[in-house]
Amino acid sequence: MSAPLLKLDKVTVQFGGLKAVGDLSFTIGEGELIGLIGPNGAGKTTVFNLITGVYEPTAGAITFANKSVVGHRPYKITARGIARTFQNIRLFPSLSVFDNVRTACNMHLRHGISHALARGPKFSAEEREIEATVMELLEIFGLTAERDAACKSLSYGDQRRLEIVRALATRPKLLLLDEPAAGMNPTEKAELMKLIRFTQEKFGCAVLLVEHDMKVVMGICQRINVLDYGRKIAEGTPTEIRNDPKVIAAYLGKEEE
Amino acid sequence: MFERSKLLLLATLLACAGLSHFAGGISPYYFDILIGIGINIILAVGLNLVNGYTGQFSLGHAGFMAVGAYASSWLTLKYGYSIGSGTLSTTTVFVLALLGGGLGAALSGFLVGVPSLRLKGDYLAIVTLGFNEIIKSVIQNAEPLGAQRGLGGMEQHTNFFWTFAFAAVTIYVVLNLVGSTYGRGFLAVRDDEIAAEAMGINTTKYKVLAFVLAAFFAGIAGGLYAHFKQFIHPEGFNFLRSVDIVVMVILGGMGNTAGVVVAATLLTILPEFLRAVSRYEWLPEWLRHVAENRMILYSLLLIVLMLTRPQGLFGNFTGKRNSKLQ
Numbered sequence: 001m002s003a004p005l006l007k008l009d010k011v012t013v014q015f016g017g018l019k020a021v022g023d024l025s026f027t028i029g030e031g032e033l034i035g036l037i038g039p040n041g042a043g044k045t046t047v048f049n050l051i052t053g054v055y056e057p058t059a060g061a062i063t064f065a066n067k068s069v070v071g072h073r074p075y076k077i078t079a080r081g082i083a084r085t086f087q088n089i090r091l092f093p094s095l096s097v098f099d100n101v102r103t104a105c106n107m108h109l110r111h112g113i114s115h116a117l118a119r120g121p122k123f124s125a126e127e128r129e130i131e132a133t134v135m136e137l138l139e140i141f142g143l144t145a146e147r148d149a150a151c152k153s154l155s156y157g158d159q160r161r162l163e164i165v166r167a168l169a170t171r172p173k174l175l176l177l178d179e180p181a182a183g184m185n186p187t188e189k190a191e192l193m194k195l196i197r198f199t200q201e202k203f204g205c206a207v208l209l210v211e212h213d214m215k216v217v218m219g220i221c222q223r224i225n226v227l228d229y230g231r232k233i234a235e236g237t238p239t240e241i242r243n244d245p246k247v248i249a250a251y252l253g254k255e256e257e
Numbered sequence: 258m259f260e261r262s263k264l265l266l267l268a269t270l271l272a273c274a275g276l277s278h279f280a281g282g283i284s285p286y287y288f289d290i291l292i293g294i295g296i297n298i299i300l301a302v303g304l305n306l307v308n309g310y311t312g313q314f315s316l317g318h319a320g321f322m323a324v325g326a327y328a329s330s331w332l333t334l335k336y337g338y339s340i341g342s343g344t345l346s347t348t349t350v351f352v353l354a355l356l357g358g359g360l361g362a363a364l365s366g367f368l369v370g371v372p373s374l375r376l377k378g379d380y381l382a383i384v385t386l387g388f389n390e391i392i393k394s395v396i397q398n399a400e401p402l403g404a405q406r407g408l409g410g411m412e413q414h415t416n417f418f419w420t421f422a423f424a425a426v427t428i429y430v431v432l433n434l435v436g437s438t439y440g441r442g443f444l445a446v447r448d449d450e451i452a453a454e455a456m457g458i459n460t461t462k463y464k465v466l467a468f469v470l471a472a473f474f475a476g477i478a479g480g481l482y483a484h485f486k487q488f489i490h491p492e493g494f495n496f497l498r499s500v501d502i503v504v505m506v507i508l509g510g511m512g513n514t515a516g517v518v519v520a521a522t523l524l525t526i527l528p529e530f531l532r533a534v535s536r537y538e539w540l541p542e543w544l545r546h547v548a549e550n551r552m553i554l555y556s557l558l559l560i561v562l563m564l565t566r567p568q569g570l571f572g573n574f575t576g577k578r579n580s581k582l583q
Contacts, residue, residue, distance in 0.1 A: 052455060054451070073454065073459070074451075074454035074455055075453075075454045075455075075456075075457050075458055075459045075460070078454070078455055078456060078457035079457050083455070083456075084455055086451075086452065086455075090449050090451060090452040090455075091449075091452070092444065092445050092448035092449055092452065092453075093448055093449075094444065094447070094448050094512075095441070095444060095445070095448065099441055099444075102438055102441055103438075103441040103442065103444070103445045103453075103456060103458070104456040104457070105438055106438055106439065106441060106442050106445075106456065106457065106458055107456070107457030107458065109438060109439055111439075112439065113434070113439060113466070115439075116433060116434055116437035116438075116439040116440060117429075117430060117433055117434065119260040119262060119263055119433060123437070124260070126438075127437065127438060130438050166456065167455075167456075169456075170456060170457050
């Protein structure tokens with residue numbers, strides 16, 4: 001097997017006396033769809049924040065495409081090819097649907113401020129190119145009709161989808177999805193599952209999925225890591241996880257003997 | 258191919274040049290107000306990039322204006338005559354000095370911005386306010402700049418054309434910047450810094466850039482002011498001047514350039530208008546009394562406006578700011 005795309009090696013982060021994540025190791029290979037589950041407060045979102053540079057690990061190493069990402073600012077990590085969505089939606093509220101996605105194209109601009117001011121033919125060409133890219137993405141995700149709508153006016157499910165579109169506009173190699181199914185109804189969830197699998201195939205990016213909805217996680221993930229109190233308690237295929245006594249104990253509690 | 262915004266800028270510059278010929282016929286009083294409007298537009302539209310589009314709160318804009326005013330005056334006083342009589346025309350020296358003042362202000366904007374933009378909201382406001390006072394105190398104690406006596410002796414080079422040409426350029430730069438994909442980064446920083454970083458936007462770079470650009474234009478405005486009044490005094494660039502500019506931005510609607518231009522115009526005219534009203538003898542006595550106390554009326558008006566239209570007279574990008582207020 002070739003070197004993994006993302007590798008966490010004994011990552012630990014401590015907030016004061018609280019060890020939010022301890023000795024966590026797992027890998028994600030190119031194009032894989034990996035799940036990360038665990039009860040509330042297990043440290044799943046903290047793992048996301050560690051990978052994307054919002055927090056810095058107290059110990060351990062995180063490497064992406066064979067290079068460490070520890071200590072880099074989030075925007076630099078995004079530039080390296082890791083994009084994310086947020087558990088509580090974080091769209092740009094004052095921008096339209098189109099502009100939300102356009103903003104994510106910002107880091108791929110070849111021309112800087114001077115072109116934006118001079119407005120020469122190169123600038124116009126690039127802006128048209130970006131518009132085409134954005135529209136193509138919106139088209140794929142069925143948001144073309146809403147292009148000029150305020151993003152707040154979208155339905156909850158659409159806002160989640162828009163967050164995925166926006167993350168994809170940064171052209172990631174690894175997409176981190178933080179509870180994308182939260183607050184969705186069963187129909188939307190089914191659609192979301194299709195969408196995630198489609199995204200993985202169409203854009204060829206690996207996906208790390210944090211999700212509470214077992215149906216979604218079990219339905220699409222190739223491998224699943226289970227966290228409890230910041231430690232990994234199990235790893236395996238959905239079937240293995242489903243029958244793992246430690247996982248059952250973490251979720252349902254242990255039987256008194 | 259010429260883009261629409263470039264054509265508009267060109268047309269405005271030509272119009273300014275044309276109108277400038279008739280400006281001589283205006284009485285000095287009205288001309289003073291007119292130039293004041295142009296200078297305030299440059300200041301407010303520039304500050305709007307920081308306070309409106311990028312969502313930071315700078316309360317020291319007059320400080321940058323002071324840097325520009327003193328730097329450009331120092332340049333024209335030192336080199337205006339020696340070079341001016343020789344190779345370069347006095348106008349060229351004046352424009353170069355203006356740009357020099359702008360660059361000086363931009364540099365101070367960079368120096369203040371890099372450390373202080375780590376702060377947010379009220380804290381940033383306090384730091385920028387502190388900068389404003391520091392600049393003022395430095396000038397007050399700098400003998401070569403006239404210290405407490407103020408600095409005078411500049412020739413009057415600021416005219417209708419230069420004032421409004423620079424106002425047009427300021428508007429052009431701000432609008433074109435925020436309208437481009439590059440400039441959407443400013444709005445992203447304002448809306449959600451964490452999300453902006455996650456989308457690959459260097460938030461520090463955008464905040465500093467907004468600060469530096471706003472400072473540059475404030476410096477230009479300061480230079481224009483100095484070469485119009487021909488006398489500058491450190492007290493002219495105090496905290497109250499900064500507040501004046503912030504009020505124009507808030508009243509016009511944060512992040513609404515057209516609104517800010519109108520607000521800058523209205524707020525420049527309003528005190529003078531009220532002064533005029535207080536002198537009309539055919540008006541009822543009480544109305545003249547009200548107008549006489551124009552500063553009280555002016556502040557009342559602002560309070561009422563903030564209570565009834567917190568988004569500014571002409572609205573802003575709604576969303577976060579409004580939901581925060583509720």
